[in-house]
Every structure is written in structure tokens, then in C-alpha cells.
Amino acid sequence: MEQPFVVAFIVLVAAGVLARRATPALRRSAAHAHARRIDLRLEPADEDAVATRLARRTCAGVLAGAALGVLTAVVLGRSGVEDFGWSPTWLSFLAFFLGTALGSAGVAWYESSRPLAAGPRVARATVPSHADYVPRVERWGARAMAVLSALVALGLVVLDGTGLVELGDLPGALVAVTIVGPALAVLADELAARWLIGRRQVAASPLALAWDDALRAGTLRDSVTVAICASAFAPFVLLGVVGDGLEGGWPANPGVGVITGAFLVLLLVLVGVGIASLAVQPEKHFRRRLWSVGTPGAAEVAIGGAR
Amino acid sequence: MILAVDPASHVPPYEQVRAQVQGLVDAGGLAPGTRLPTVRRLADDLGLAANTVARAYRELEQSGVVVTRGRHGTFVAVRGVDREREAAVAAQQYVRRLRELEVDVDAALKHVRAAFGG
Known part of the structure; x- marks a missing residue:
């Protein structure tokens, strides 16, 4: 696949994912779909918070993935490595996956370090x-x-x-x-x-x-x-x-x-x-x-x- | 195995942690040998000061509910019925080995007393 097509494909995928989380209603819908998939209750009281967290994680992941994937495709395209057949294409997709994981990890780090309001807390008594x-x-x-x-x-x-x-x-x-x-x-x-x-x-x-x-x-x-x-x-x-x-x-x-x-x-x-x-x-x-x-x-x- | 702490409760947070861990161990929810979270991790999760959780762990250790194995962490202690069961398993293994060595009961008891230092 030519590098411009790779860039276009990655951008389209990212745009599609972001578009499905563009409004609060869409984010809630995505959260409920995810809840059904993993069999986890989603209460009205938690709905907005969970939907926001899920969307934040997904959007950060796909944005970081798209950025890294496009950057890799552009750099490889300019360096003239098309001679290696499909390798630059797959390397761009690998960069996309890597960026997605990095974006998700960034959100996980943010969520684990964010300050929270005082109140009742629960914790696991075992070590997962x-x-x-x-x-x-x-x-x-x-x-x-x-x-x-x-x-x-x-x-x-x-x-x-x-x-x-x-x-x-x-x-x-x-x-x-x-x-x-x-x-x-x-x-x-x-x-x-x-x-x-x-x-x-x-x-x-x-x-x-x-x-x-x-x-x-x-x-x-x-x-x-x-x-x-x-x-x-x-x-x-x-x-x-x-x-x-x-x-x-x-x-x-x-x-x-x-x-x-x-x-x-x-x-x-x-x-x-x-x-x-x-x-x-x-x-x-x-x-x-x-x-x-x-x-x-x-x-x-x-x-x-x-x- | 969930611990819950309510800062608005009249029960001090360290006592809430201590009582809940004790309750989980007594109910069999936390099996002997289960590793508990580190003091720092549990304090972070529950939004408590590390000293608060450390005090709960210390009191649990003093009452024999948990044991601290240095840098390996804090574990649910083997005690009561579990201790009896573990002792019975160890005795059966010991007797099996003695039978292989053709050692009689009197000699075996002598070895046990000697091993205990008496």
C-alpha cells in the first residue's frame, strides 16, 4: 500500500472512532455498548462519569495512535523505503497500535494520579x-x-x-x-x-x-x-x-x-x-x-x- | 474482597480497616497465605495516611491475623483451624517418611521431642 493511502486509512479510522464519541449522547451509547460487552452494570448515576472516562481513554489512544502512525508513514515515505514492499505499511500500523497503547497508558496514569473529592472509598484487600x-x-x-x-x-x-x-x-x-x-x-x-x-x-x-x-x-x-x-x-x-x-x-x-x-x-x-x-x-x-x-x-x- | 472506609464514620479509619480485614479472614474470604496490599498502596487507594493503614496492619499482626515477612509484604497468617490442618498434613508427610525408613513410633516421638529442643 502506498504511504498516502496508509495515512488516509489511519486518519479515516481515527476520525470514525472520534466521530462516534463526539457528543455526550454518543459517548453514553458507546459506554452502554461496552458495559453489555463486558457484562458490567452501568448505573444512571455513574453513566456520565464512566462514559467520559471511556471516551477519554479511547480518544487519547486513537489520537496518539493516529499521530504516531501518520508520522511513521510520512517519515518512511520520505526516506524512500517503499522498496521493502509492504513493510513500511505494516510498520505504520504497528506505530498506530503503539501510539494507541501509549495514549491509553497516559490516560491511565492521569486517572490514577488525579485528585479526588473526600468521601467514602473502597479498595481491594488482595493484590491483583x-x-x-x-x-x-x-x-x-x-x-x-x-x-x-x-x-x-x-x-x-x-x-x-x-x-x-x-x-x-x-x-x-x-x-x-x-x-x-x-x-x-x-x-x-x-x-x-x-x-x-x-x-x-x-x-x-x-x-x-x-x-x-x-x-x-x-x-x-x-x-x-x-x-x-x-x-x-x-x-x-x-x-x-x-x-x-x-x-x-x-x-x-x-x-x-x-x-x-x-x-x-x-x-x-x-x-x-x-x-x-x-x-x-x-x-x-x-x-x-x-x-x-x-x-x-x-x-x-x-x-x-x-x- | 473489598474494603470500604467512610471518613465520616465515628469509627476511626484504622479501626475500620482492621475490623474489615479481620472479618474477611474470619469468614474465609482471605485465605491463609494471601498477600495483602502494601501499606502505601492501600493508603493511596483508600485516601488515608500511610500511618493509619500501618497502625491497622500492626494491630492485625499483634493479634496474629497477619504476618509481615520483611520486604516480601504482609500475608494472612496461618492460624486456628488452618494451623491444625497444616500440622496434620506435615505429620502425615513425616510419618510416611518414617515408615519408609522403618522407624517405630517411640523412636519417632524421640526425634520429634529432640527437634523441639526438649
Whole structure:
């Protein structure tokens, strides 16, 4: 995709998201849709506050994402890297996801440090963990993709080194990025999660605390999405660049078979992680972990539950 | 496992925290070994001074409800029925090992007394 089209696509997506939250009525509607999706009660008294918080988080995320995505697309467009095929396009989208996560994290930081009026407060008597907010399949999916990314890069280096398969000149910098980049992304996600979970949660009722958990879970899932995307992106680019340098086809050139096979394995793992993630309904994960049936306050926060 | 503090209540905040943690532990809502939030974190969440929460934790520790393990944090103590159950499990493991070693009851008791220092 040409960079101007990437810019236009990102701007359109961002404009669409912002337009759906342009008025208080639209924000309330979006908040109710989100409440139904995660099975969390939304009382009239909390409606405006929750709608504002959700909209603030979404808008800050999409604005930061669009800014970073467009900036990346423009910089890559001017630097003339179109020769790398689809890589600049995906890098721009990766920047969009990164910006979204950063925007959400910024709002999370603001909300955890904002001054609040005096009054009754509630707090959890236990210490929640990253596993309470992000499903195992997403956390371990990111780690598995990072390991797979490093294995692909190392595998290509070993194959090229032994001379069994002719892969041409391997791009050293890209190989290094494919090994180290995803691992750093996963590490950054873990550190960001630890930082965010360590921040205070200010709530005056169990329902307000549950909504804070919902926003926190959303931010943490944005962050792990960046790690997964980075872990998937790096080896795909490496395989694409190495594959572009090969001539002929399989089986005449075994290198083409190796690259295509590795590409398919990566694609399968990525699709597998995606399907497994959708199957566990990740947006409801924090409800199952922190507000499951039987937990004090759980009935109070569920849609249709006792008040 | 929610703690609620009302600053307008006639009950001092530290006592509200202490009584609720004690209640959750007694009701089984907080299992033995569960880690409690740090003093600073709970104080931030509840909008209290750190000293207030520290006082509640100190009184809970003095009454044996929680134990503080240095920098690892504050945990719900193993006590009462839980202590009996843990002791029974430990005894069964000990006896299983002694049977493997073919040690009789008298010798086992002698070892237990020696281990207790008596």
C-alpha cells in the first residue's frame, strides 16, 4: 500500500472512532455498548462519569495512535523505503497500535494520579496481578511469538552458515532486530503492566472499582497487542526481505521452500493465537478473575445482578 | 474482597480497616497465605495516611491475623483451624517418611521431642 493511502486509512479510522464519541449522547451509547460487552452494570448515576472516562481513554489512544502512525508513514515515505514492499505499511500500523497503547497508558496514569473529592472509598484487600487483567493466551502468545521470531532469525543464520540452503546475503541489522526487538517488546509490556498495576485505584463503590478494572484491563490488553504485533511483524519482514532476494522457485531453489514454510508456520501461530484469544472472550477476562460469581461485590456489579 | 472506609464514620479509619480485614479472614474470604496490599498502596487507594493503614496492619499482626515477612509484604497468617490442618498434613508427610525408613513410633516421638529442643 502506498504511504498516502496508509495515512488516509489511519486518519479515516481515527476520525470514525472520534466521530462516534463526539457528543455526550454518543459517548453514553458507546459506554452502554461496552458495559453489555463486558457484562458490567452501568448505573444512571455513574453513566456520565464512566462514559467520559471511556471516551477519554479511547480518544487519547486513537489520537496518539493516529499521530504516531501518520508520522511513521510520512517519515518512511520520505526516506524512500517503499522498496521493502509492504513493510513500511505494516510498520505504520504497528506505530498506530503503539501510539494507541501509549495514549491509553497516559490516560491511565492521569486517572490514577488525579485528585479526588473526600468521601467514602473502597479498595481491594488482595493484590491483583497482570494475569487478572490479560488472559494467559495473550500474555503467553506474545512470549511464544517473541521466541518464534528469534528462532526464525537464528534458524536462517544457522541454515545460511552451514551452507545447506543458499539464502543470499542476510541483512544483519534486520536479523538482530528480529531476535532482540520482540523480546524487548514483551519485556516493555511486562514492565508497563507492573507499573500500571502498581498505581492506585480510586473508587467510591465496588461498581466504580470494577469500571476502573475494566479500563485498566483495556489498557493492558492494548499493551500486549503491541507486543504481539511487534513479535509477528519482525520475522515477517525478515522473511519478506530474504525471500525477495531469492531467485527461482521451490523445489529448484530450496531456500524459497524454507522461507515459504517459515512464513506459513508463523502465519499459523499468529492465526492460532488470534483465534484462541477471541475464543476466551478476553474483554471479559478481568470479570471472571476479579469479579467472578461468589466474589464479594460481584452481584453488585453484574448486569441484572442484585444491588 | 473489598474494603470500604467512610471518613465520616465515628469509627476511626484504622479501626475500620482492621475490623474489615479481620472479618474477611474470619469468614474465609482471605485465605491463609494471601498477600495483602502494601501499606502505601492501600493508603493511596483508600485516601488515608500511610500511618493509619500501618497502625491497622500492626494491630492485625499483634493479634496474629497477619504476618509481615520483611520486604516480601504482609500475608494472612496461618492460624486456628488452618494451623491444625497444616500440622496434620506435615505429620502425615513425616510419618510416611518414617515408615519408609522403618522407624517405630517411640523412636519417632524421640526425634520429634529432640527437634523441639526438649
